[in-house]
Amino acid sequence: GFSNSTMLLKYFKANTGLTPSQYRTRYQSEDHPTKIKKTTEFENYQRYLYYLSSYIQQTLGTIIQSPDNQKVIDITLENNLSQQLSHYQHVIQIGSFDTLLIQRYRKQLIEVQHDLGLDHVLIKDPILKGYIDRNVIESDEMIPNMHPYMKVDECLNFLYEHQIGLGIEMHPPTLPSQFEKYTKELKCLLEHIYNTVPNRDCFKLVVYLKCNHTQKILNVITLFKQYFEFAHIVLNIDMDNMNALATAKKLLSEASTNIDSIAFNANQNDIINFKSIESKQYDLAKRHIIAQYNTMTRLLGVKDKNIPVVLLNWNTLTGNTHLTNGEYFRAGIIFEQLIDMNHRIHAIGYWLNHELHHQYNANDVISELNGIDLYHQFDGKRPAFFTSMFFKKLFKQVLFKNEDCIVLGCNDQFQIVVWDAEHYNPYYTINEKSDYLLHKEYQLNILNADKGTYKVKHLTLDKNNGALYQVWQQYNTRHGMDEETINYVNRVSYPKLDVSEVDIVDTVSYHLKLQTNAIQIIEFKKYF
CATH class of the missing domain: 3.20.20.80 (Glycosidases)
Incomplete structure (x- = not known):
């Protein structure tokens, strides 16, 4: 249920009051292996600093926490017949x-x-x-x-x-x-x-x-x-x-x-x-x-x-x-x-x-x-x-709804939809900024789903998954694109799909990161 290591670290500290390093230090075994002294040799540290810098630049968007606090949504599945979704x-x-x-x-x-x-x-x-x-x-034909x-x-x-x-x-x-x-x-x-x-x-x-x-x-x-x-x-x-x-x-x-x-x-x-x-x-x-x-x-x-x-x-x-x-x-x-x-x-x-x-x-x-x-x-x-x-x-039956989350279906097959809708000056989008400023973190607590084994399908539509313009510009040239490139762009410009299985015996927590103006659908379907 954790989308990345940052989410795991945050949840771990919230429950234990310790970071993983502090936890290991407190509860580790007292038996320590004897350290063998080695002769110090000269190392080219600049090479390691270069690798470390490259790693940080590549993973900056995933390892740095969102500037906003994680939002916790407690979801109680209630079958209220007065709330129905209509399809257009x-x-x-x-x-x-x-x-x-x-x-x-x-x-x-x-x-x-x-x-x-x-x-x-x-x-x-x-x-x-x-x-x-x-x-x-004009014609000389009868018809x-x-x-x-x-x-x-x-x-x-x-x-x-x-x-x-x-x-x-x-x-x-x-x-x-x-x-x-x-x-x-x-x-x-x-x-x-x-x-x-x-x-x-x-x-x-x-x-x-x-x-x-x-x-x-x-x-x-x-x-x-x-x-x-x-x-x-x-x-x-x-x-x-x-x-x-x-x-x-x-x-x-x-x-x-x-x-x-x-x-x-x-x-x-x-x-x-x-x-x-x-x-x-x-x-x-x-x-x-x-x-x-x-x-x-x-x-x-x-x-x-x-x-x-x-x-x-x-x-x-x-x-x-x-x-x-x-x-x-x-x-x-x-x-x-x-x-x-x-x-x-x-x-x-x-x-x-x-x-x-x-x-x-x-x-x-x-x-x-x-x-x-x-x-x-x-x-x-x-x-x-x-x-x-x-x-x-x-699905049409609404089980839960707030300002940025809606749950539809029934207690053994339901869809959780979380979306972000930020109305801001579009000119801000053409300025370069770090990815870590462009997402929010959520913890979804599902309180009363039926117990059993579920198949979970997670669909993501955001600027990295389904945004045609960004990919199109990446592969476009002054003379356009050839057929092979066009077909490739159309294939990769598609929402992301993750599939997993989960056993629900009590309250289940699901963690996710949501980019600006993105949509995510998590569908739970109980096995018979």
């Missing part, structure tokens, strides 16, 4: 239909569906953005063997085969002439999808609508319902637009039966002045997403109504440069937000990868601020991927 549905933004034609992106989506869970993908408005080729193909929606058909077949829903962001124009043309093209697309999908009742269609004009929004909803009765309608709320908020409130009041969910955006970076050294703003950022949620539900009058909410575009602290965004490891912050938002937020939005995110937000100075990417490039998984993967692994 995931909305993966992919930009356009054409994304689904690329094999690498298909592979990523299948992986996301398996490891994280995937409800539907989300594309930009296919009519307004012009991502669909609607040019009529042309080519039609404008052939690529759409291929994309729909992939989604239908893997039971992935389709989400569409709609931005209906407000001018009457433009709106008429818009709805005409939309009707042609919906009619084609209706006639292409084998079973429309098994095809999930989710429509995200910007609240720009009440009647036009209702017309678009009616058009979708005409073809797909079970289409899921989501109002996409812009918190900075008071007119949009008023329109959304009116729609929720007068046409609530047609509205299934509401979506909003929240970004901790929006309230940070990175040029200021004032520290209180980072404490405010910690609660920003929940504050945005509370403000939105209050303004829309749905605070006490059971309407599902989607957090579509969101982010934690990143800094406002590519370097700080990469260096600021924040898996623990993301995990803490997932815990805090639980039971408030129904679905979480991510961008599939950095390439697509940047492509469809090219006007932004740094597009990463406006959302969280699951992949970097060449299938490299970012820490956000592993964080959501960790969350999906969790």
Whole structure:
């Protein structure tokens, strides 16, 4: 149960009041062997000092104690049925239909569906953005063997085969002439999808609508319902637009039966002045997403109504440069937000990868601020991927919870999750500092687990295990990386797994070191 010798020494002294050396001196045998005098010979001490210096530099992060006192957490496993963890549905933004034609992106989506869970993908408005080729193909055939929606058909077949829903962001124009043309093209697309999908009742269609004009929004909803009765309608709320908020409130009041969910955006970076050294703003950022949620539900009058909410575009602290965004490891912050938002937020939005995110937000100075990417490039998984993967692994029944630890499961199979979430200026991450200042030490005392032999799996996600950026920069060159290097980087950028066995007959103590913004899951499973 001791992660290193320092933990053992600290625990030994706490229980005996002596260091191991003092303990041996006090209780050693009185029989001492006769010492043989040797002739003193000249030694090159500089060589030994060099070896000692090298050893200290290599192991500095493990042999020096944390500057904070070890935190002791006494865990009593209590089956409180009122405390349940809810798993999120995931909305993966992919930009356009054409994304689904690329094999690498298909592979990523299948992986996301398996490891994280995937409800539907989300594309930009296919009519307004012009991502669909609607040019009529001239032919002398009675039924042309080519039609404008052939690529759409291929994309729909992939989604239908893997039971992935389709989400569409709609931005209906407000001018009457433009709106008429818009709805005409939309009707042609919906009619084609209706006639292409084998079973429309098994095809999930989710429509995200910007609240720009009440009647036009209702017309678009009616058009979708005409073809797909079970289409899921989501109002996409812009918190900075008071007119949009008023329109959304009116729609929720007068046409609530047609509205299934509401979506909003929240970004901790929006309230940070990175040029200021004032520290209180980072404490405010910690609660920003929940504050945005509370403000939105209050303004829309749905605070006490059971309407599902989607957090579509969101982010934690990143800094406002590519370097700080990469260096600021924040898996623990993301995990803490997932815990805090639980039971408030129904679905979480991510961008599939950095390439697509940047492509469809090219006007932004740094597009990463406006959302969280699951992949970097060449299938490299970012820490956000592993964080959501960790969350999906969790059992639903909560047995214990405090500010940085949660235990889930039952008395003979349970998961202990410990995380760190430090909101601080991301610019501090680019200064060199010793590793021993970047961890906290914990002693977990499990008081009432069932007696028996357990298999213990210990997963660690921190800056040394699962942080893609650090490894990527280590192997990157001015001309990029070759395939062999890319595959190696993707293999080693993964959470650490330790497996052991332990016999529990009474209270069991487990010791661990937790790096800044890291997550660790310790799963105990009793053998039958």
